[in-house]
Amino acid sequence: MFAKSFFLFLICTALIACKDKPKVIVEDIPTEENSSVSGASDVAGSAQTNSGTGGDVHQVMANEVLQTERYTYLNVSEGGKKFWVATSKTDAKKGMVYLYRGGLLKTNFESKEFNRTFDTIFLVSHIIDANEHPGGNLPQSGGTVSPSVMTETTTSMPVAKDAVSLKNLFADPKKYDGKIITVSGEITKVNNGIMGRNWVHMNDGSKNNGKNIDLTITTQMNIPVGAKVALSGKIVLNKDFGAGYRYDVIMEEAQAVR
Numbered sequence: 001m002f003a004k005s006f007f008l009f010l011i012c013t014a015l016i017a018c019k020d021k022p023k024v025i026v027e028d029i030p031t032e033e034n035s036s037v038s039g040a041s042d043v044a045g046s047a048q049t050n051s052g053t054g055g056d057v058h059q060v061m062a063n064e065v066l067q068t069e070r071y072t073y074l075n076v077s078e079g080g081k082k083f084w085v086a087t088s089k090t091d092a093k094k095g096m097v098y099l100y101r102g103g104l105l106k107t108n109f110e111s112k113e114f115n116r117t118f119d120t121i122f123l124v125s126h127i128i129d130a131n132e133h134p135g136g137n138l139p140q141s142g143g144t145v146s147p148s149v150m151t152e153t154t155t156s157m158p159v160a161k162d163a164v165s166l167k168n169l170f171a172d173p174k175k176y177d178g179k180i181i182t183v184s185g186e187i188t189k190v191n192n193g194i195m196g197r198n199w200v201h202m203n204d205g206s207k208n209n210g211k212n213i214d215l216t217i218t219t220q221m222n223i224p225v226g227a228k229v230a231l232s233g234k235i236v237l238n239k240d241f242g243a244g245y246r247y248d249v250i251m252e253e254a255q256a257v258r
Contacts, residue, residue: 060074067089103122103123106122187225217250
């Protein structure tokens with residue numbers, strides 16, 4: 001009789017323990033209480049793994065800052081939109097402008113510490129103060145571009161005959177390291193007003209293993225996506241702006257070739 005009663009007692013104890021166990025949101029990134037705070041999974045590590053070094057550069061302004069023991073939550077503005085980001089704990093302040101790359105979008109992200117669920121939030125490996133970044137001279141509002149940055153507008157220019165093809169550039173980048181060369185092609189992507197300059201991506205039809213070769217170029221000109229342009233600038237190898245902003249090959253301070 002005693003053995004039977006003891007067995008029932010163990011079953012009841014187990015059921016009570018299961019009932020009191022914190023709820024787990026089934027996601028590839030666990031919730032804050034069950035992972036981030038406990039250390040089972042790292043917000044920054046997850047964001048870094050999913051965003052990589054090739055993600056878009058974002059410039060945002062902090063509207064609200066929430067601090068936890070290990071992480072910082074920021075409500076930010078970019079391009080007229082407001083959203084939340086979470087990153088490794090940092091001394092972020094309201095009204096400051098920050099830069100980050102990539103980010104992993106999560107939905108229904110539950111924070112036990114704040115007793116709230118974020119409908120959407122971006123997990124970011126880290127953010128950096130725009131004013132302290134090596135690029136410097138950043139616009140002081142999220143998602144807008146200072147008039148001084150937009151010094152020249154370019155729509156379409158003839159392709160230069162003496163241009164170095166991107167295939168040749170990437171096949172032997174050391175040959176062009178530190179030299180001013182001309183490249184020509186179509187602008188496929190634009191990020192304006194980041195780190196005091198405009199960032200454009202060019203493709204001239206060159207391919208590597210079936211994939212388009214893409215060259216990142218910084219300039220003060222405002223060049224729209226789709227423009228066919230010829231640009232002259234300095235080739236720099238292994239350019240590291242800090243905080244993961246690194247390029248194997250980049251053209252800097254590009255000017256239009258007319």
